[in-house]
Amino acid sequence: MSALETLLLVLAIFGVLTGLSVIVLSLIWLERKFLGRMQMRMGPMHVGPFGLLQPVADAVKLMAKEDLLSSLVDRVVYWVAPLAVFVPTFMIWVTIPVARDLVIRNLDMGLFYIIAFSVLSIVGLVTAGWASSNKYAVLGGFRAAAQLVSYEIPLILAVLGVAMLAQSMNLEEVVNSQSTVVYALVQPLGLVIFFIAGLAELGRTPFDIHPAESEVVGGPFVEYSGAHWAVFFLAEYINTFAIAALTVLLFLGGWLFPGISGDVSALGVLVFLVKTYLVILVVFWIRGTYPRLRIDQLMSLGWKVLVPLALVNVVITASYMFYGWSAWSLSLMSLAILGAAIWGLSKRMRTAPTPEYTVKLYVPAPEASNAG
Amino acid sequence: MSLIHFQVLSAALFSIGVYGVLARRSAVMVLLALELMLNAVNVNLIAFAAYGEQVQATGQVIAIFVITVAAAEVGLAMAIILRLFRDRASVDVDEVDLMKW
Amino acid sequence: MLPLDIAFWVMAAVGVATALAVVMEKDIFRAALFLVVSFLVVAGIFVLLNAEFLAMVQVLVYVGAISILIIFAIMLTRNAHEGNPFNSFQLPALVLSTMMLAAIAFVAVNTEWHDWDQLGLQVLPGDSGEVFSATEQGIKNVFGNTTQVIARLLMRDFVLPMEAASVVLLAAVIGALALVRENEGEA
Numbered sequence: 323m324s325a326l327e328t329l330l331l332v333l334a335i336f337g338v339l340t341g342l343s344v345i346v347l348s349l350i351w352l353e354r355k356f357l358g359r360m361q362m363r364m365g366p367m368h369v370g371p372f373g374l375l376q377p378v379a380d381a382v383k384l385m386a387k388e389d390l391l392s393s394l395v396d397r398v399v400y401w402v403a404p405l406a407v408f409v410p411t412f413m414i415w416v417t418i419p420v421a422r423d424l425v426i427r428n429l430d431m432g433l434f435y436i437i438a439f440s441v442l443s444i445v446g447l448v449t450a451g452w453a454s455s456n457k458y459a460v461l462g463g464f465r466a467a468a469q470l471v472s473y474e475i476p477l478i479l480a481v482l483g484v485a486m487l488a489q490s491m492n493l494e495e496v497v498n499s500q501s502t503v504v505y506a507l508v509q510p511l512g513l514v515i516f517f518i519a520g521l522a523e524l525g526r527t528p529f530d531i532h533p534a535e536s537e538v539v540g541g542p543f544v545e546y547s548g549a550h551w552a553v554f555f556l557a558e559y560i561n562t563f564a565i566a567a568l569t570v571l572l573f574l575g576g577w578l579f580p581g582i583s584g585d586v587s588a589l590g591v592l593v594f595l596v597k598t599y600l601v602i603l604v605v606f607w608i609r610g611t612y613p614r615l616r617i618d619q620l621m622s623l624g625w626k627v628l629v630p631l632a633l634v635n636v637v638i639t640a641s642y643m644f645y646g647w648s649a650w651s652l653s654l655m656s657l658a659i660l661g662a663a664i665w666g667l668s669k670r671m672r673t674a675p676t677p678e679y680t681v682k683l684y685v686p687a688p689e690a691s692n693a694g
Numbered sequence: 695m696s697l698i699h700f701q702v703l704s705a706a707l708f709s710i711g712v713y714g715v716l717a718r719r720s721a722v723m724v725l726l727a728l729e730l731m732l733n734a735v736n737v738n739l740i741a742f743a744a745y746g747e748q749v750q751a752t753g754q755v756i757a758i759f760v761i762t763v764a765a766a767e768v769g770l771a772m773a774i775i776l777r778l779f780r781d782r783a784s785v786d787v788d789e790v791d792l793m794k795w
Numbered sequence: 796m797l798p799l800d801i802a803f804w805v806m807a808a809v810g811v812a813t814a815l816a817v818v819m820e821k822d823i824f825r826a827a828l829f830l831v832v833s834f835l836v837v838a839g840i841f842v843l844l845n846a847e848f849l850a851m852v853q854v855l856v857y858v859g860a861i862s863i864l865i866i867f868a869i870m871l872t873r874n875a876h877e878g879n880p881f882n883s884f885q886l887p888a889l890v891l892s893t894m895m896l897a898a899i900a901f902v903a904v905n906t907e908w909h910d911w912d913q914l915g916l917q918v919l920p921g922d923s924g925e926v927f928s929a930t931e932q933g934i935k936n937v938f939g940n941t942t943q944v945i946a947r948l949l950m951r952d953f954v955l956p957m958e959a960a961s962v963v964l965l966a967a968v969i970g971a972l973a974l975v976r977e978n979e980g981e982a
Binding site: 445474 | 822824825828831847848851852854855858859860862863866867870940942
């Protein structure tokens with residue numbers, strides 16, 4: 323690698339980091355404004371025009387805050403945890419293209435790389451929960467691990483459907499193969515599974531089980547304050563943007579739009595950003611609309627509904643490719659299964675009685691006698 | 695960098711794993727050391743795939759099977775450890791000397 | 796030294812150091828975190844060995860699933876990280892593992908390995924009839940698109956083991972559920 327290439331790589335990495343920071347600031351503003359309007363409020367108004375500088379003020383406030391530290395924490399582990407959450411969320415941007423040829427490294431195994439590295443942040447969340455030596459944080463860590471590992475499976479299976487259709491795991495080729503029809507139309511079932519599982523991976527409403535304020539008062543982040551808490555916050559918003567960007571790239575045609583030539587990079591970036599922000603608005607909309615799921619509902623939705631549906635999605639995609647059916651038949655099958663699933667779920671939700679809960683407190687057995 | 699380097703590296707990882715399995719008391723620590731050993735095996739397999747007499751990816755496929763079995767093994771081992779902890783309030787392998795109680 | 800050599804030595808050193816930390820560390824949670832680092836380093840070594848696909852599998856399965864399971868086990872067996880973590884076999888275990896390392900290293904160094912670069916041109920039958928030569932081009936053909944080569948091997952030559960592996964996984968899932976399930980009436 324020549325010096326020039328290295329310099330370009332470093333510049334590209336800094337560019338992505340700066341771009342992501344700006345995007346996160348815009349997302350925070352957008353979320354507060356959008357939620358405010360949905361709740362008939364104005365949202366932030368005072369700092370800057372339309373409250374545009376509010377996130378900047380928030381960031382300054384967070385940085386200036388005192389970093390509180392409980393005397394019981396395991397310090398090294400405690401400081402490593404935010405990094406372990408943040409680094410993977412940044413690393414996946416190495417291979418996410420924002421327009422044709424506008425990517426740091428176009429990996430042939432891009433999709434697999436993204437999935438593998440996004441899993442890493444779970445370790446950080448669990449570590450944060452454990453190192454805080456706070457029972458709410460530990461509970462939050464448990465919840466995060468259980469939820470994220472469960473929803474990883476439907477997410478991967480939904481991505482697998484797209485990789486099969488595109489016959490590639492290279493994100494640029496996945497987008498190029500959507501030049502005639504976007505995969506959202508071919509595989510609506512896959513899109514819905516990916517989006518729901520993606521929301522769960524983000525831990526956003528209605529899947530915010532692990533930071534649930536009213537149950538575990540912020541989960542793994544309870545003890546964190548100031549700049550370290552800000553790192554978790556940053557990672558969460560970068561993840562939101564990443565999931566939205568992946569939805570756009572995998573199912574909505576990325577930077578392609580009828581009538582707009584993708585050869586001009588600036589136009590491609592514009593199309594990509596508009597699509598991504600629209601998907602993000604849907605995420606915010608869902609946050610403003612739905613209450614949080616109970617943890618048992620969350621697990622049963624993941625294991626009893628999404629995983630089987632995702633498997634069915636893979637099977638119908640495979641048979642479509644093996645028997646060479648026409649694309650609209652796959653799309654019809656996908657829609658029919660999606661409809662049946664929604665109908666069955668809503669019917670079950672209306673008729674199923676609320677389960678009775680018995681809380682089982684776990685008490686460790688008394689010390690086993692050594693008498694043999 | 696040649697085959698020997700990777701083999702000695704893999705042997706070192708494996709021996710460290712053996713030490714951990716033999717010398718630690720906690721069942722969880724034994725599990726951790728076991729994972730180190732499986733990892734060392736994978737390094738060896740993949741080194742042979744890359745430097746072996748024949749240029750082929752069979753070693754990588756075998757490594758995939760090793761990883762699969764490792765995943766199954768950890769799932770089961772964790773279940774056994776949890777059961778042990780529930781019944782005996784201890785995960786010390788030295789104390790698990792009764793088949794029935 | 797080539798950059799790849801430097802990468803190898805750095806990763807080997809970090810890998811061995813973290814592995815040692817795993818077996819030496821008193822605090823089990825920290826040991827598990829060192830194990831995660833060691834898994835990541837091994838993934839890096841896989842990349843050095845042209846096995847990018849395996850590196851990703853390593854990160855996904857070992858770091859993403861196995862280490863989470865282990866951390867789960869640690870958190871659920873809370874008092875497990877206290878007390879004496881070593882048993883009475885410490886010294887014999889040390890001697891045995893050192894001897895093992897010495898034996899394997901001795902054999903590895905003293906064996907005449909036929910590295911592909913020493914053999915020169917050699918023609919090998921690939922699966923599905925292609926012929927790979929053991930030259931740079933052959934390496935490129937096999938390892939340039941590992942995913943496809945592995946997929947072909949898995950789906951053609953190793954179909955039966957693959958199906959058996961899926962049965963093993965299913966059996967492990969059922970077995971684990973049966974083990975941790977609370978019996979009715981008990982508890």
